[in-house]
Amino acid sequence: MPPATAPTIAIVDYGAGNLNSVKKAFDYLGAKVVVTTQPEAVAAADKIVLPGVGHFSALVGLDSTGLRDAVLQGARAGKPFLGICLGMQWLFEGSDEAPEFTGAAIFGGRCRPFPSSVKSPHVGWNSLVVRESSLPEASAREGSRLLRNVAPDSFVYYTHSFQAPVVAATTAASEYGARFSAVVEHENIFGVQFHPEKSWSVGLLILNNFCEVKC
Amino acid sequence: MLTKRIIGCLDVDDGRVVKGVQFHNLRDAGDPGDCAAAHARDGADEIVLLDITATSDNRHTMLDVVSRTARGLFIPFTVGGGIRELSDAEAVFEAGADKIAINSAAVKDPTLIGKIAARFGSQAVVVAIDARRVNGGFEVFVAGGRIPTGRDALQWAREAADCGAGEILLTSMDRDGTQAGFDCELVQIVADAVSIPVIASGGAGSAQDFIDVFRNGRADAALAASIFHFGIENIGQLKRELQAANVPVRWPC
Numbered sequence: 001m002p003p004a005t006a007p008t009i010a011i012v013d014y015g016a017g018n019l020n021s022v023k024k025a026f027d028y029l030g031a032k033v034v035v036t037t038q039p040e041a042v043a044a045a046d047k048i049v050l051p052g053v054g055h056f057s058a059l060v061g062l063d064s065t066g067l068r069d070a071v072l073q074g075a076r077a078g079k080p081f082l083g084i085c086l087g088m089q090w091l092f093e094g095s096d097e098a099p100e101f102t103g104a105a106i107f108g109g110r111c112r113p114f115p116s117s118v119k120s121p122h123v124g125w126n127s128l129v130v131r132e133s134s135l136p137e138a139s140a141r142e143g144s145r146l147l148r149n150v151a152p153d154s155f156v157y158y159t160h161s162f163q164a165p166v167v168a169a170t171t172a173a174s175e176y177g178a179r180f181s182a183v184v185e186h187e188n189i190f191g192v193q194f195h196p197e198k199s200w201s202v203g204l205l206i207l208n209n210f211c212e213v214k215c
Numbered sequence: 216m217l218t219k220r221i222i223g224c225l226d227v228d229d230g231r232v233v234k235g236v237q238f239h240n241l242r243d244a245g246d247p248g249d250c251a252a253a254h255a256r257d258g259a260d261e262i263v264l265l266d267i268t269a270t271s272d273n274r275h276t277m278l279d280v281v282s283r284t285a286r287g288l289f290i291p292f293t294v295g296g297g298i299r300e301l302s303d304a305e306a307v308f309e310a311g312a313d314k315i316a317i318n319s320a321a322v323k324d325p326t327l328i329g330k331i332a333a334r335f336g337s338q339a340v341v342v343a344i345d346a347r348r349v350n351g352g353f354e355v356f357v358a359g360g361r362i363p364t365g366r367d368a369l370q371w372a373r374e375a376a377d378c379g380a381g382e383i384l385l386t387s388m389d390r391d392g393t394q395a396g397f398d399c400e401l402v403q404i405v406a407d408a409v410s411i412p413v414i415a416s417g418g419a420g421s422a423q424d425f426i427d428v429f430r431n432g433r434a435d436a437a438l439a440a441s442i443f444h445f446g447i448e449n450i451g452q453l454k455r456e457l458q459a460a461n462v463p464v465r466w467p468c
Contacts, residue, residue, distance in 0.1 A: 020309070028289075055336070119410050119435075120410055124218060125465040157260075157290070200468065
């Protein structure tokens with residue numbers, strides 16, 4: 001059992017798929033997690049995880065439940081936030097997959113399909129290309145907090161049809177047809193396109209790094 | 216670079232891992248949870264658990280096996296066998312699966328693919344196809360390979376993809392358990408016909424068989440059971456051989 005004083009991580013359940021794996025991974029790491037559909041529980045948590053798989057339009061579940069405001073307020077208030085897969089894409093302005101839905105626009109640019117030269121969806125283990133300033137030998141200020149102790153070229157598990165562009169906040173990319181954002185981070189906002197909960201020891205290390213981010 | 220996946224398959228009967236030759240003559244190969252963990256440590260990229268004699272009687276046993284196997288397994292985990300409707304899939308996801316594999320039920324009612332995909336996402340729906348060479352073509356069989364459907368495997372794979380399947384798990388019944396190599400021709404025609412990933416299954420006997428199915432069959436992933444359970448080939452050793460042959464794999468991992 002995690003200590004009672006441990007920060008509470010809210011895993012936001014807005015009806016997009018199966019959250020058991022994400023919860024199981026945080027449980028394994030000894031984190032204090034709650035899976036919730038309630039904006040109040042998100043507001044009360046110390047950290048926020050926004051998972052999600054499937055179609056970008058699934059994010060309507062955020063908009064229609066009041067969860068969107070709770071998540072955005074928490075993120076603006078400086079609470080550590082981790083978006084996984086669709087949850088990371090949400091940090092951008094939107095996605096061509098469902099142009100009628102707007103993202104949080106914390107990062108510029110839109111999510112687009114893969115080039116026609118490659119099969120879609122992109123499913124399987126791909127390597128991370130870590131931005132040099134994010135490597136451990138970079139200064140502490142510049143170093144990626146989410147990728148601390150993660151070896152460059154580590155493999156992570158992906159399953160997605162749309163990809164986010166490489167932006168200033170991109171600390172690691174992956175290559176599939178073209179280069180896309182694998183990890184973004186800016187101050188308290190983190191996002192990963194892959195599934196850390198399914199990426200074996202590398203994924204657990206990344207989730208543990210998020211657990212250790214100071215509130 | 217996206218790597219080719221090596222998937223460890225656990226054929227489970229009444230809570231134990233078994234493996235037969237051409238769907239018969241089952242041999243005991245251990246506890247599913249232990250086998251899955253061992254495969255993951257050896258470098259398996261995914262685990263597939265198939266309840267090969269699924270009936271409503273052992274549904275409870277099955278869910279218990281799924282949850283025990285999922286515990287502490289932090290790689291993708293697919294479960295198939297006996298999933299006939301959305302509520303069956305929900306129970307299996309609830310027990311800890313990341314993806315479900317459907318076979319007979321999808322042939323009977325292709326709209327099931329879309330129903331599960333709408334709730335859990337296409338990435339969570341694997342359509343398993345058991346195919347056998349018949350009269351110069353490939354025919355789809357259901358009910359654990361017992362019942363011919365008269366349907367062409369290539370056409371069915373296309374339809375399944377159109378219905379919202381996320382991946383195709385394609386088993387050659389002719390090669391299953393024989394260790395005579397994958398049916399690269401079958402895999403290649405299906406892999407070229409659909410944009411979703413195709414997992415080749417049936418016939419793995421050596422590292423060269425995997426090299427062939429990735430190169431000539433254009434498979435995105437390959438699955439094997441008996442070759443690993445009885446220690447004929449360790450996944451790490453297999454991956455080193457694939458790497459030496461310039462097949463991109465997740466190694467070291």
